[in-house]
Amino acid sequence: xxxxxxxxxxxxxxxxxxxxxxxxxxxxxxxxxxxxxxxxxxxxxxxxxxxxxxxxxxxxxxxxxxxxxxxxxxxxxxxxxxxxxxxxxxxxxxxxxxxxxxxxxxxxxxxxxxxxxxxxxxxxxxxxxxxxxxxxxxxxxxxxxxxxxxxxxxxxxxxxxxxxxxxxxxxxxxxxxxxxxxxxxxxxxxxxxxxxxxxxxxxxxxxxxxxxxxxxxxxxxxxxxxxxxxxxxxxxxxxxxxxxxxxxxxxxxxxxxxxxxxxxxxxxxxxxxxxxxxxxxxxxxxxxxxxxxxxxxxxxxxxxxxxxxxxxxxxxxxxxxxxxxxxxxxxxxxxxxxxxxxxxxxxxxxxxxxxxxxxxxxxxxxxxxxxxxxxxxxxxxxxxxxxxxxxxxxxxxxxxxxxxxxxxxxxxxxxxxxxxxxxxxxxxxxxxxxxxxxxxxxxxxxxxxxxxxxxxxxxxxxxxxxxxxxxxxxxxxxxxxxxxxxxxxxxxxxxxxxxxxxxxxxxxxxxxxxxxxxxxxxxxxxxxxxxxxxxxxxxxxxxxxxxxxxxxxxxxxxxxxxxxxxxxxxxxxxxxxxxxxxxxxxxxxxxxxxxxxxxxxxxxxxxxxxxxxxxxxxxxxxxxxxxxxxxxxxxxxxxxxxxxxxxxxxxxxx
Numbered sequence: 311x312x313x314x315x316x317x318x319x320x321x322x323x324x325x326x327x328x329x330x331x332x333x334x335x336x337x338x339x340x341x342x343x344x345x346x347x348x349x350x351x352x353x354x355x356x357x358x359x360x361x362x363x364x365x366x367x368x369x370x371x372x373x374x375x376x377x378x379x380x381x382x383x384x385x386x387x388x389x390x391x392x393x394x395x396x397x398x399x400x401x402x403x404x405x406x407x408x409x410x411x412x413x414x415x416x417x418x419x420x421x422x423x424x425x426x427x428x429x430x431x432x433x434x435x436x437x438x439x440x441x442x443x444x445x446x447x448x449x450x451x452x453x454x455x456x457x458x459x460x461x462x463x464x465x466x467x468x469x470x471x472x473x474x475x476x477x478x479x480x481x482x483x484x485x486x487x488x489x490x491x492x493x494x495x496x497x498x499x500x501x502x503x504x505x506x507x508x509x510x511x512x513x514x515x516x517x518x519x520x521x522x523x524x525x526x527x528x529x530x531x532x533x534x535x536x537x538x539x540x541x542x543x544x545x546x547x548x549x550x551x552x553x554x555x556x557x558x559x560x561x562x563x564x565x566x567x568x569x570x571x572x573x574x575x576x577x578x579x580x581x582x583x584x585x586x587x588x589x590x591x592x593x594x595x596x597x598x599x600x601x602x603x604x605x606x607x608x609x610x611x612x613x614x615x616x617x618x619x620x621x622x623x624x625x626x627x628x629x630x631x632x633x634x635x636x637x638x639x640x641x642x643x644x645x646x647x648x649x650x651x652x653x654x655x656x657x658x659x660x661x662x663x664x665x666x667x668x669x670x671x672x673x674x675x676x677x678x679x680x681x682x683x684x685x686x687x688x689x690x691x692x693x694x695x696x697x698x699x700x701x702x703x704x705x706x707x708x709x710x711x712x713x714x715x716x717x718x719x720x721x722x723x724x725x726x727x728x729x730x731x732x733x734x735x736x737x738x739x740x741x742x743x744x745x746x747x748x749x750x751x752x753x754x755x756x757x758x759x760x761x762x763x764x765x766x767x768x769x770x771x772x773x774x775x776x777x778x779x780x781x782x783x784x785x786x787x788x789x790x791x792x793x794x795x796x797x798x799x800x801x802x803x804x805x806x807x808x809x810x811x812x813x814x815x816x817x818x819x820x821x822x823x824x825x826x827x828x829x830x831x832x833x834x835x836x837x838x839x840x841x842x843x844x845x846x847x848x849x850x851x852x853x854x855x856x857x858x859x860x861x862x863x864x865x866x867x868x869x870x871x872x873x874x875x876x877x878x879x880x881x882x883x884x885x886x887x888x889x890x891x892x893x894x895x896x897x898x899x900x901x902x903x904x905x906x907x908x909x910x911x912x913x914x915x916x917x918x919x920x921x922x923x924x925x926x927x928x929x930x931x932x933x934x935x936x937x938x939x940x941x942x943x944x945x946x947x948x949x950x951x952x953x954x955x956x957x958x959x960x961x962x963x964x
Contacts, residue, residue: 313338313351313355318331320360327848329368329369330364330368330848333368333370334363334367337367337536342537346391346393349388350388350391351406353388354388362385364848365381365846366384366406366408366409366410367409369409370409371408371409371410371411373422373531376510376518376519376732376734376915377419377508377511378415379502379506379507379916380410380506381410382405382410382411382449382506383401383505384407384505387401387405388406391405398450398616398617399618404451414536416509417459417462417542419509419531420462420509421462421534421538421542422527423493423495423530423531424440424442424462424468426523427468427492428440428468431492438492439469440492440493441469441470441471441492442463442468442492442493443472443486443489443493444459444471444494444495444496445472445478445479445482446473446476446498447478447497447498447654448590449497449499449504449653450504450507450617452617455497455507456472457545458542459497460472460550461544461545464546464550465541465546471489471491472552474555478801478802479654480655480798480803481558481561483796483798483800484516484560485557486515487515487516487795488560491514493511493512494511494512494513496654498510498653499653499916500916501624501625501626502916508916515740516797517733517737517740517797517798518734520738558593564795564796564803565594565802565803566602566806567766568807569602569807570689570692570810571688571810574814574817575602575813578814578817579605580605580809580813580816581607581646582599582604582605582607582809583608583609583637583639584596584599584606584609584636584648584650585608585609585635585648585651586651586653587621587652587653588612588617588620588625589615589654589655590615590653590654591650591651591655591801592613593655596608598802599806599809604809607640609635609639619653625652625653627651627659628657628674632650633648633650633659636649636661637669640663641669646821647661647662647663648661648669649808649809651802652801656799656800658804658805659671662821662823664821664824665823665824670822670823673786673838674784674785674789675711675712675715675838676826677790678711678785678786679712680825680826681808681811682781682782683718684807684811685782685807686699686705686719689770689781690722694766695770696723699722699723699724702725703774704719704727704778704781705725705727705783706726706780706783708728708786709898709900710910710923711784711785711786712836712925713836714829714834714927717834724781725888727887727889729893730880730893730894730896731785732785733789733797733798736791736797737797739889741797743773743777743794747773747776747777748761750776750777778889785799786838786923790803791803831930831932835928835939835943836925837944838926839947839951840921840922841921841954841958843919843922843955843958843962844917844918845920845962853962854919854962856961856962856963857958860961860964861961862879862882865877865899869903870949870953872950873903873904874902875903875904876902877900878899880893880896880899881896897912897913898910899911903950906926906927907946907947908924909922909924909925909954922958924947924950926947928942
């Protein structure tokens with residue numbers, strides 16, 4: 311039986327999807343592909359690895375508005391892919407397939423992005439050479455993909471700049487603006503498992519691409535044909551500009567600017583245990599902290615860059631397991647604060663010691679609330695913000711981030727903007743505010759300004775007078791930002807801000823949990839939990855689709871004895887933000903429950919899972935009452951979580 315006959319037989323038996331067979335045949339007939347590609351496909355067919363082939367070929371990896379992300383190493387690896395592995399176990403070739411991140415999909419993304427950027431420049435009357443800055447983390451194939459993208463860009467006629475080694479996602483966002491590039495990309499899968507990688511795309515403002523550029527790039531990426539890719543497979547770095555460590559200095563200067571109260575950092579030097587979890591975090595964070603006088607205790611086993619992330623199950627700093635070694639080091643060295651960053655250093659997780667001496671993990675919502683409260687208060691003390699606040703000053707958060715942060719902002723007299731999930735929406739807001747300020751300043755004063763060159767006081771004055779001053783932004787998934795000199799979440803900056811807060815609390819002889827409790831007494835007790843339900847592969851993708859589509863066509867009416875009192879469909883309903891701007895339609899739902907709780911539903915854009923974000927609030931004013939309120943709220947939360955989870959799993963199978 312021939313290979314074609316074998317896959318057709320598997321399709322007839324229901325083992326292979328029709329789309330899988332179509333894509334497989336396309337690749338098998340492409341005689342221009344390298345020999346190892348055909349050998350890998352042949353091996354997987356002969357071994358009847360139908361599930362693996364479905365996962366790899368059932369669709370063409372979609373270039374979404376943020377780029378592409380997914381497996382780069384298959385669950386089953388063909389011997390031709392494995393070849394001669396690297397010292398860290400990286401296969402010789404990324405997995406073959408239409409739905410995996412390999413050389414072919416990486417080139418396809420780069421070619422489509424170049425064509426869009428070239429058209430954009432020409433239509434704008436800017437006939438510049440398209441300039442592309444690329445950074446990468448420590449993952450399998452990250453350096454190779456970075457060099458491949460740069461080589462492809464230069465072959466197309468553009469100018470490409472890459473760093474001489476791994477750099478963080480926030481530094482890439484900063485570098486796009488600093489080098490006045492047309493666009494940028496980071497090769498990373500953030501906190502995903504080690505077998506994943508990604509290509510995250512940025513535009514000239516330093517933010518991830520949004521409309522109308524997003525749709526334009528997506529369309530041109532999807533138009534790139536398989537046969538066009540072969541000419542770019544060989545990497546040539548002759549015309550690629552490589553940035554060395556001197557290129558880090560402007561970004562490191564920005565990190566130092568994150569400290570508002572320099573006196574407290576000088577008087578009360580905090581002591582922290584730090585881990586980059588084998589990623590990029592150590593490159594910028596440790597240098598800056600030590601320069602600021604922070605005593606940094608490293609976790610030696612996790613300081614070395616390693617795409618296998620060998621000491622953790624998952625390199626995600628929100629997980630207790632990922633911080634276990636750092637917490638052990640904290641106990642060994644009598645340290646009260648543990649900080650960890652994910653592989654591309656855009657997310658930060660922490661553990662802090664309570665009054666009883668126990669280490670406590672703070673949630674992303676709690677960290678964001680503490681940073682927001684402290685930063686707003688400190689900016690007021692420094693007279694950068696008016697004492698009574700201003701409607702022209704803003705805190706930006708996602709809809710799925712704790713409403714407690716809006717309560718904090720409102721109490722301080724600031725406006726709150728809620729956005730869809732993803733920092734690209736926050737970046738879009740910052741671009742609007744910057745453009746508005748420049749336009750009004752020129753209209754009223756006849757002046758132009760180099761915005762990125764302004765110090766914090768000048769920027770605040772300009773934005774408060776002519777637009778909206780960005781104070782702080784964040785999302786529940788451990789991402790934070792407090793400077794619009796870059797346009798993505800910045801764990802390096804968050805580390806600095808958290809250490810400033812640690813110094814302040816040490817001076818006040820207060821623990822982080824006590825500081826948080828003081829805010830609960832002021833604003834009420836807020837509790838938030840997240841349900842993550844994983845559905846992998848082609849079959850899993852359909853289950854996630856089932857849940858999302860059924861929520862729209864048949865919204866839930868009740869969860870046990872708790873009824874649904876409100877339902878908002880962000881894909882159909884018109885949602886207007888606090889600036890009067892319409893929120894872009896998305897498959898995202900928000901439900902209000904009769905017990906006073908609420909939750910949001912969305913599919914993850916980065917992992918094969920669907921997420922449910924559940925929120926509750928309880929009144930509390932008495933410190934003695936707070937502990938009881940926490941226990942009671944937790945019972946309601948656990949019951950609510952169980953009901954939502956069970957209902958979702960039923961919908962997945964429907």
